[in-house]
Amino acid sequence: MEKSLNKVELKGNVGFDPRISVYDEGAVVMRLSLATNESYKNKKGEFVEDTVWHNVIAWAGKGMPDFSKIKKGTFLSVTGRIKPVQYQTKTGADKHSYEIVAYSIKLPSDEGE
Numbered sequence: 001m002e003k004s005l006n007k008v009e010l011k012g013n014v015g016f017d018p019r020i021s022v023y024d025e026g027a028v029v030m031r032l033s034l035a036t037n038e039s040y041k042n043k044k045g046e047f048v049e050d051t052v053w054h055n056v057i058a059w060a061g062k063g064m065p066d067f068s069k070i071k072k073g074t075f076l077s078v079t080g081r082i083k084p085v086q087y088q089t090k091t092g093a094d095k096h097s098y099e100i101v102a103y104s105i106k107l108p109s110d111e112g113e
Helices: none
Strands: 008-014 019-022 028-041 047-059 075-088 094-106
Touching: 008 047, 047 075
Parallel strands: 047 094
Antiparallel strands: 008 028, 008 075, 019 028, 028 047, 075 094
């Protein structure tokens, strides 16, 4: 039987300065939004560009750059897995979304390594 696989590879630009949290145990967690773009021509022959925003979470450690080098607009290569997230809004409505749990993030300067 084949093994299942949950793997995502994204390359895009950071949408806002990442939020970095440090926990009592010393764990450092970064949350950011990454934009990926797809360009194509529609049926009318018009050029269309679609942007998809991805919520990314990463823990400092192996496979991670210095989080302080990542700012709004930084181009990143992210490898990770998709994780479903369920939460409740302030009004009590149940919501579902997805986030990318990164296990490797590369900055453009890291690509040659």
